[in-house]
Amino acid sequence: MKQLHTIFALLLMMMAGTAFSQQRYVDEIFTEVEKTSPIVYGQNASLILLLDNDPTNDVHPLKQPLVLDLYRPVGDVETARPLVLVFHSGIFLPYPANGQSTGTRTDSSIVEVCMRLARMGYVAASVDYRLFWNPQDPDEIDRRSTLINAAYRGIQDARTAIRFFKKTAAENGNPYGIDPNKIVLWGHGTGGYIPANAAILDDYNKILIPKFLIDLGGGNFLPMIIEQVNGDINGTSVGLVPPGYPIYQPGDTLCYPNWPNYSSEFQLAVNLGGAIADSSWIDPGQTPTISFHVPTDPFAPYVEGIVKVPVLNYNVIEVQGSYILAKLMNEYGNLPYADKTFIDPYTAVANSRNDGYEGLFPFPRADNEAGPWEWNPPNPGDPNPMPVDPADAKPYLDTVIQYFIPRACITLGLGCDLTGYTAAEEVLNTVDTGLKLSPNPAGEQVQLTTDAAFPIEHVYVYDMSGRLVKAHTQVNSNNFTMDRNSLSGGTYIVKVFFEKGISVEKVIFK
Structure with missing residues (x-):
């Protein structure tokens, strides 16, 4: 009997040790992070030189290297780690000309997220993507067309980055130590549009709806995006401007394929303050999402509304925000973590605000505030400068990471011990x-x-x-x-x- 009590006590000690020991993908178990920069993940056509709004401009698109910064934990022996691709904000225009405090792959919050994820055992990458649209165009349809094309290129570039890593894993000995079947897209602000829409734009024909058509008169309409001109939704086909096309110069190449023989699929989308182009794009069986949003965000609507040009306040396009995205993702059964009983305090706070829609964390803030997780030195042209003190912003990232942890572990199948996050379910007869x-x-x-x-x-x-x-x-x-x-x-x-x-x-x- 004494021996039995001793064994029982040892088992309790082992269980306690397991429950309170730090673990990968839940805690920051590494102290040092290695940054590799820059890594070229592809190349594609940049239209940024057309931004002068001069209709006589005959400048042609240039082939632009697509680059990223990679963050990996130092001293890690694991060779098949989940990969998180992180996309910065900046209204699809280059910093500092965008008048924003964000807009580069070295934005403070982006680097902070990559560092934290790497210390937790992930491989993280801050990814540049092509930037260009014309917010100053006096015509609303033209503004809308250039913006939807910017988002489309962002999706193409994100999928190019996915294929780049899958290619390196298959052909180059997996030099970055990633699991090609466990990939997350993560974006802040404008960058949040990229994972949110990449999760649901799985068919080009979804774009062919009235708000994305240009009325040429006489019952004729021109799609704002044409696969033969802009490339396919994955960026795996050539996009070439034909003679007689009303935009760009004939013969210009708008899309160059990169790594077309690899899949563009990914397993989870994390959206901080982004929106989706149209809720009709959401279907059953799509990539799961997690969203964070300020309900009074003046730029990206939380539920549904008009995207406006900062400063000029021009209307651009009606979109749906994180609330609608989460609502439909729940209703279509797209969230593998939605049926879990979460007991952590972060979920409790989210559930007190999100009307019961799992995967949605609202951050109530004062009007005209967006992205409280961001901090950067102010841009002189920014009418709504963000805080420059990381102490104000990092608590929001603490919450983002804690809400992400159990849902990523479940969605990616990481085998985490989620004691403290989820409860065992009592089955009732x-x-x-x-x-x-x-x-x-x-x-x-x-x-x-x-x-x-x-x-x-x-x-x-x-x-x-x-x-x-x-x-x-x-x-x-x-x-x-x-x-x-x-x-x-x-x-x-x-x-x-x-x-x-x-x-x-x-x-x-x-």
């Missing part, structure tokens, strides 16, 4: 909760009912491989009608969340 699904098998709808003492909070639906395919949050009722929508025929697992526990049932759609 359906007899006790009174959970019933009818009809079952079902056609286009199935009715979920429970006893009065067990109101339904959330409903998550999984296919038989365990993939989350549908999510309904904030049900708060004992009766819920679930539409089949696009689910194909077959058997699914329905997980119903109550205040204290879950119940699980199967449903068959005919």
Whole structure:
């Protein structure tokens, strides 16, 4: 008996040691970080010389090297690490001409994020991307066209960076020690538009909607983006200006392919203060997202609104913000972490503000403030200069990282011990909760009912491989009608969340 007590005590000590020891991807377990700069990850056509707004300008696009700075932990023996590609803000224009306090791959918050992630065991890269649009154009349609093209090039460049690392892993002995199947895109402000839209723009035809068409009169319309001219959505095809095209010079090349034989897929998008071009781009089965946003951001709307040109206050385009993105990502079942019970204080704060939409962390601030996680010396042309004291901004990054940690661990399958972040789920017998699904098998709808003492909070639906395919949050009722929508025929697992526990049932759609 004494020996049994001794073994039990040792087990408790081992468990305690595991629970409180620092671990990779959760804690900063490395103290030193190596920076490699610059690394050329591709080359593509730059239009920045056309920015003089002179209609007689015959300057041609130039082939521009695309570069990044790489951050890796010193002394790390792991050779297959998740990769985070980080994109700076700056309204798609070069610093300091953009009049902003941000706009380079060495922006303070960008370097800080890369350093922190590297100390946690990730490989991080601060990625430059092509910059150009014309915010001063007096015509709103022309402003919109140049802006959507800037965002499109940003997506192409992000996907080029993804393929570059996959190519180096496959052909060059993986010199950067990355796992090509665990890649995150991360962006601040304007840079947040890149991962948010890269996660959902998976088909060129999604761009062919009225707000991205130029009315030429007589019932004729010209798409603002044409694959043959601008290159495909991945930047893997040549984009060439044809004769008679109303913009640019005939024969100009607008897109050069880089590493076209590799996949552009990535596993997670992190968006700080960005927006999406159109919510119709969101579908089931897309790349998961995590978003952070100031609800009163004057430049990128939190819910939905018009993007305006800083200083001039010109209208550019209606977009949807992080709130709509998170709402639809939840509803379409695109967030593999959405059904977890998080118990950390950061999630508790987010949930008190986000209307129950997982993966969304709002930061309430005073009006006309955006990006409280940023700090840089002020640009003389910036009408809304950001704080220059990192002590004001770093607490926001603390929160961003802590909210990111468990969701990245789950989404990327990093095997983290998330004690302190997630709780074990108590499974409640359906007899006790009174959970019933009818009809079952079902056609286009199935009715979920429970006893009065067990109101339904959330409903998550999984296919038989365990993939989350549908999510309904904030049900708060004992009766819920679930539409089949696009689910194909077959058997699914329905997980119903109550205040204290879950119940699980199967449903068959005919």
